[in-house]
Amino acid sequence: MTAGRTAAPALPLDLDPPCDPRGWTLNLYEKAGEAGGAWSSGVATLRGNRTGPAEDPMRSAFEAGRRARGKIRRYCTTHRLNRLGTLTYRGEGNHDPYLLREHLGLFFRALRAGLGGDPFPYVWVPECHKSGHGLHAHFAVGRYIKRSVIEAAWGHGFVHIKLLGDLPVGSGPLDEARRAAGYLSKYIGKGFGDVSTPGLHRYEVAQGFEPQMVKLTGRRLGDVLAQAAEVMGSDPRYLWQSQVAEGWRGPPAVWASWD
Secondary structure, eight states: OOOOSSOOOOOOSOOOOTTOSSEEEEEEETTTTEEEEEEEOSOOOOOTTOOSGGGOHHHHHHHHHHHHHHHHHHHHHHTTOOEEEEEOOOTTOOOOHHHHHHHHHHHHHHHHHHTTSOOOOEEEEEEEOTTSOOEEEEEEESSOOOHHHHHHHHOSSOEEEEEOOOSOTTOOHHHHHHHHHHHHHTTTTSSSSSTTSTTOOSOEEOTTOOOOOEEEEESSHHHHHHHHHHHHTSOOSEEEEGGGSTTOOSSOEEEEEOO
């Protein structure tokens, strides 16, 4: 699910099943401008014949990718990471995903030192070059960094960085950060974090900058959405509900975003 500017269709907000003993839980990320949640009866149930992720590895991989994309989006938007960079290798390139991560760890430590030593939020994802040249990495930051500083910190090949400024008139840092998150999310699941590279994450972020979340609860969906609107100061710009999703297999769910 991604944020959009098209208003959601008018949908009822009292979708609670009559036997609901617990109600709705909505996780609100105020700085990220989004919230997501679901209805729960408090009773654990199995969906269909599925007894574990191993029985449906494709779906398990899809869900893992979806969760990773959501975390990247919230991290980017919380910290307004609106500058995208690319780090490549010269020569024959690098085909070792473990070495890539070692180099990236050294790179961000050197970059931090080159910027004065203070920690700052960032996120990076790996990509396998289509030409067979090997691996490179994309990253997002929320501050201006001279290209020469990035080159000095990396040292393995070509670097590039740009501010995402080609958005519609009226767009701000939050829109830019959402665009950056969407760009990085394209590389989630492209051969990383699977059985071919055990123990490797799909992405990495700077530690100590985890998005803050507020848990809202209520008997009805309208209750939790009203609480979220009060915190955010307005109704959500975009609202998605699972009842409009074809083939939805989980409990009733909702996702909303604000400008």
